[in-house]
Amino acid sequence: MVMLLGLLFTGTLYAAFAPANAEKGSDNQDEQIAAGRELFLVGCAFCHGQNGEGINSQNGQYGPSLVGVGAAAVDFQVGTGRMPMAQPGQQAATKDNLYSDEEIEQLAAYVASLGPGPSIPTSDEYSLDNLTGEQKSEAIVRGGQLFLANCSACHNFEGSGGAMPWGKKAPSLRETSDKHIYEAMLTGPQQMDVFSNGNIAPEDKAAIIAYLNSIEENPGYGGFSLGGLGPVSEGMFAWIVGIGGLVGFAYWIAAHSARSEKTETGSEETNA
Amino acid sequence: MSENHDAESSNNLPAPIEEPIANPGLAPHKPRPTDIDPRAERRAERQVAAFFIASMVCAVLFCVAYFTLDIKDETDTFIGLGASNVALGATLGLALMFIGIGIIHWARKLMGDVEISEQRHPAASSEEDREATLAALSAGLEESGIGRRPLIRNTMIGALGFVGLPLIVGLRDLGPLPGKKLERTVWKKDTRIVRDVTGTPVRPEQLEVGDLMNAQPEGLVTPHSEEIEKEGHSRGVEYLEGVDLQVEKSKSSVILLRMEPKDQTFSKRSPENWSVNGIVAFSKICTHVGCPISLNEQQSHHLLCPCHQSTFDLADGGRVVFGPAARPLPQLPLKISEDGYLVAQSGFLEPVGPSYWERDSE
Secondary structure, three states: OHHHHHHHHHHHHHHOOHHHHHHHHHHHHHHHHHHHHHHHHHHHHHOOOOOOOOEEEEEEEOOOOOOOOHHHHHHHHHHHOOOOOOOOOOOOOOOOOOOOOOHHHHHHHHHHHHOOOOOOOHHHHHHOOOHHHHHHHHHHHHHHHHHHHHHHHHOOOOOOOEEEOOOOOOOOOOOOOHHHHHHHHHHHOOOOOOOOOOOOHHHHHHHHHHHHHHHOOOOOOOOOOOOOHHHHHHHHHHHHHHHOOOOHHHHHHHOOOOOHHHHHHHHHHHOO | OHHHHHHHHOOOOOOOOOOOOOOOOOOOOOOOOOOOOOHHHHHHHHHHHHHHHHHHHHHHHHHHHHHHHOOOOOOOOOEEEEEHHHHHHHHHHHHHHHHHHHHHHHHHHHOOOOOOOOOOOOOOOOOOHHHHHHHHHHHHHHHHOOOOOHHHHHHHHHHHHHHHHHHHHHHHHHOOOOOOOOOOOOOOOEEEEOOOOOOOOOOOOOOOOOOEEEEEEOEEEOOHHHHHHOOOHHHHOOOHHHHHHHHHHHHOOOOEOOOOHHHHHHHHEEEEHHHHHOOOEEEEEEEOOOOOOOOEEEOOOOOOOOOOOOOOEEHHOEEEEEEEOOOOOOOOEEEEEEEOOEEEEEOOOOOOOOOOOOOOOO
């Protein structure tokens, strides 16, 4: 009887406190994983294998194993249109994203079920909205120092991107969403290094993103930024437009004689 | 006639050739309108003056724009450019350009207009002049007796040589000799590795495979957290500042990289016990001309220097795989301290950064 009461009690307690949506959630999750696997078999399995184990060919890796890459990697790669790749190449290029947000969630849930990996960050993690004004500006300064120490080598001091060996490139960060920048740091897509939470703490990652947003808001006092690429584009502009214009002007001066036929006949007419 | 011919052949000058086509000479001078028409001349004069006056107006407008236009809030008045920027640039540019145009217009319309032709002459002096010069030179040598008095000649040459010595010795004042400074960094046994910028110490389990960390020896980064700074002071760490900090940072910066241990190649200059679970530390200073490098490719472990494209394989002891660098990147031997942090086993075993004269070559 006591045991029955006890069971009843715990049962009621569980029903009261245990989240109703946890039960629903796990169902939901299983469904998501199943739907994700369907999508995976159509769009990804050709290179990554039917169970995401990766495929090795004689010439090296065809598609890497996805065990343990986590949901964040899927959300980044598929969300930015890098995956599925249109064609093999040095680097997966961004293109229009073909999957809906729901489908990306399903794919991410399936890949996350293959092995533990970083999950998709929530907006609390990559925004500084919960900080006061002063804390926020302190964080932006720190984010700038972190960006210059860790990111600017490849992505340029303004986040404009840059060239890498063998035809690869570090993409510009101006058009990339906050979430995708956070996921890229977390997962290290393609040749980018990983900046895991043990390497750069989550609040420091958010500070880096806040810094990038702040330089985008900065007005360009210097006039045309010419892509923010530094001396290469500025020098090219000076040589081609600046010096080219001077050469053209000098040529124009020399090509027009002060003693032109027209004025000569004119003077002859006046003489006559 | 024959004497004349001999003299010419001794000068190695070719015999004059009859010109097959007669030299037409200069074209007849055509006067400019401004030379013959006083009205055109006055008009050109007014035009030149107008350009100079336009330049003055632009210079005044520059000053007006400087004091009236606001920089701060008007940053995209014309096609993304600030009003102040455009006004200052345009007025100063036009002020200079109108002076230039005025001078050119003046020269072309009004300054003297005569054709000038200059004849070319042989480069050598005449035979008589050359003989007279040689005679004067040998007479001078004879009179000074420089050939007859070797003692005077040799001591004079010696004196001229020795006068160079004070100049060379004076170079010493360009600065103190570097001594052993180039060989040493602040890294020594048990120096903790800390993250650049935040100054926090690193535990090996915090890094995942593929992680790259820009790091410094403890003491070169004042930590953001006061607790960590206090804890550092309690262990006797001194945080450098100012010039000392910049000098040491330019030598001691390192990068940490964690890779799969199976990807690593070990050698005598990069033994296995220098890395911890696939974590390696290398100097961040390129061995070519000393640029700081951290462009790393995660999958190939190739570190690229942006200055001259030297590329180092960090999975193979920092071996040079491309570019002008002559030496591998120096590796910092790592170990785990008793309290679980990444520390140096010792300092760098070779000088970091570019080669220099006194450096021992291997």
